[in-house]
Amino acid sequence: MTSATPLPTLWGDRRIVLGITGGIAAYKLCTVASALAKDQAQVRALLTQTAQQFITPLSFSTLCRHRAYTDADLWADHSPRPLHIELGEWAEVMVIAPLTAQTLAKLALGLADNLLTNTVLASHCPILLAPAMNTDMWEQPIVQHHWQTLLAQPRYHGMAPGSGILACDRQGAGRMVEPATILAHLQSLLHSGGQQDWQHQRVLVTAGGTQEYWDPVRFLGNPATGRMGVALAQAAAHRGAKVTLIQGTGLENEELEAAIAGTSIVCHRVTQAAQMQQQLEALFPQQDWLVMAAAVADLRPTAYSAVKVAKADLATTLPLEPVPDLVATLAQRKQPHQRLIGFAAQSGDIVTPALGKLQRKGLDAIVANPIDQPNSGFGSGWNQAVILDRAGRQRAISPCTKLALAHQILDFCRDLAP
Known part of the structure; x- marks a missing residue:
């Protein structure tokens, strides 16, 4: 790659x-x-x-x-x-x-x-x-x-x-x-080939980023658009799955609505990690699959001001606290039939950190994709990846559209060992 x-x-x-x-x-x-x-x-x-x-x-x-x-x-x-x-x-x-x-x-x-x-x-x-x-x-x-x-x-x-x-x-x-x-x-x-090989599967997908506000106009965020997660939702729906999408920040409503038009995808929009956590806790128990493609914040401000903080009053340091690890928490509650797929956006060596994340978080598989390569990562219509699972399988995917990558991820995950 x-x-x-x-x-x-x-x-x-x-x-x-x-x-x-x-x-x-x-x-x-x-x-x-x-x-x-x-x-x-x-x-x-x-x-x-x-x-x-x-x-x-x-x-x-x-x-x-x-x-x-x-x-x-x-x-x-x-x-x-x-x-x-x-x-x-x-x-x-x-x-x-x-x-x-x-x-x-x-x-x-x-x-x-x-x-x-x-x-x-x-x-x-x-x-x-x-x-x-x-x-x-x-x-x-x-x-x-x-x-x-x-x-x-x-x-x-x-x-x-x-x-x-x-x-x-x-x-x-x-x-x-x-x-x-x-x-x-x-x-x-x-x-x-028109095969509905994900028929009867209930798939929950998260997409986009989160914004963690410390006043009404300022926040910690990331450049995730949600296009990879939306592509996964599209691919699963096109192959017969019953799909629920939790979309964070990134895509405007018009683009998101166009992406899921003509499908039965049910979409919930959130902004903050706490809102995504709330949706996940409510929806995950009814699912067969969770594909955690969202780029959820790692840290958030410890306090929130309901009014805009004047520039003169801005501190030179911002107290932060960790955001709960959403997918790791869900992994502890999953039922035997449920599968959790994570994502790892990395620069440099993408495989080693992804393997650590796979084991540490209790995932069934993980998709590692580079953010420092052309035609991949945030905002691009294309992507590339290495997919890994707990059994030691690895599959490298060359640059392709995010929808094409989504289908290859589904192909790989469909064969996950129980």
């Missing part, structure tokens, strides 16, 4: 089919197509007839660096095999967005009357669904029945729409998730 280590392409040569249907949110798929193709993915866009009322095939041909397909191509001569068969077998993953009530019903009933639905039935890859429609349409019992019917099938993965002001000026549910949310879930599906 050196600065000379090249960053991998995120989507290089992966085979992705984008199915665009007839909704105003179709324009968001342009951003998805562009991001994928720029990073060397092979992207094929299929537009339904109604999709072309909102956006043109030429737009996707340009962005995908490959011709876009329409229903006219279903009936064209594609010897030796039909186009929908070729595309269905070629795709590693499919995205259908904005998923309309019409296409949702067709998929739930197994109908195939256009190129997109024929390709779905001719494929076996995971399919990612992003609905978008008017609130009243989305909340219709029959629409919800079709939605639940699809989600009950292992190959279908859904990102439920959020709430907001819709194109029809209605305020309510039905707003399609943003491109970044689609891309994150796509990354997860390509890693897992």
Whole structure:
């Protein structure tokens, strides 16, 4: 793990089919197509007839660096095999967005009357669904029945729409998730192959930093953003876990909400270590896993002033006291089925201190990551690490996105000895 280590392409040569249907949110798929193709993915866009009322095939041909397909191509001569068969077998993953009530019903009933639905039935890859429609349409019992019917099938993965002001000026549910949310879930599906291997697991993740105030405007803190912890929460949720996230300081609410959009992640926001401790003590007993990715303060001021201390009255020394070791305390209370995963952000030798922390705190595994290397540590979208467990296993992870690292951490932890 050196600065000379090249960053991998995120989507290089992966085979992705984008199915665009007839909704105003179709324009968001342009951003998805562009991001994928720029990073060397092979992207094929299929537009339904109604999709072309909102956006043109030429737009996707340009962005995908490959011709876009329409229903006219279903009936064209594609010897030796039909186009929908070729595309269905070629795709590693499919995205259908904005998923309309019409296409949702067709998929739930197994109908195939256009190129997109024929390709779905001719494929076996995971399919990612992003609905978008008017609130009243989305909340219709029959629409919800079709939605639940699809989600009950292992190959279908859904990102439920959020709430907001819709194109029809209605305020309510039905707003399609943003491109970044689609891309994150796509990354997860390509890693897992769509397997829900963390299904039925209850996972509690902490993320971000803490701020320990000595008056209303001054505090001790750290630069942790929470992106690594949020990535772990995303990865676990994408693989079927029931996830609860305790987010400390770092990410703004808007970025955090975008990161967990379309998932069932339950999020609690805290600022101080004492607040995180309170949440952990309430939530940990019901969990199977605790992933302690938060950068919790080690020290805090011994006293707090309810009013701002004047500059002239500031002392040259600040009395401090230790913050309770949250994860070590929980390790003493854990049940036999529970697993605790810690983090160690280090400079220089990252393995030796992490091993000591693993044993001292009673953890089942620990993730050591460098804060003095490029493309890793606080604030970066990338990271690298060495993962260690009590049985002596070690796995070094080269620089990758934090979501990719999160999946590799889950792969490692899934095989922890009881």
